[in-house]
Amino acid sequence: xxxxxxxxxxxxxxxxxxxxxxxxxxxxxxxxxxxxxxxxxxxxxxxxxxxxxxxxxxxxxxxxxxxxxxxxxxxxxxxxxxxxxxxxxxxxxxxxxxxxxxxxxxxxxxxxxxxxxxxxxxx
Numbered sequence: 001x002x003x004x005x006x007x008x009x010x011x012x013x014x015x016x017x018x019x020x021x022x023x024x025x026x027x028x029x030x031x032x033x034x035x036x037x038x039x040x041x042x043x044x045x046x047x048x049x050x051x052x053x054x055x056x057x058x059x060x061x062x063x064x065x066x067x068x069x070x071x072x073x074x075x076x077x078x079x080x081x082x083x084x085x086x087x088x089x090x091x092x093x094x095x096x097x098x099x100x101x102x103x104x105x106x107x108x109x110x111x112x113x114x115x116x117x118x119x120x121x122x123x
Contacts, residue, residue, distance in 0.1 A: 062069045
């Protein structure tokens, strides 16, 4: 089940798809679903915390001994490398200013070459 990101007991939803159906009833103290929802959020918060602890332990173990990262047959508290990669937050590497300038020059060269080409005439 997908859970929203939790900060205390307040849900910070990323999109309406991830929004739990009982998010609105938490703020209504008279609602019978309010207590149940708070319990669900506490469980989700605990699950997120445990996953974070697992990732940190795995990162520490891999930094101590990098050879365990390539061992697909290991058993124990560590995750396989494929699962570990899925749990990491992904980010795209940023281009440096030099790389941006080089890319711009390449685009200008391509535009200059394509400008030299003649369009075929239709007769």
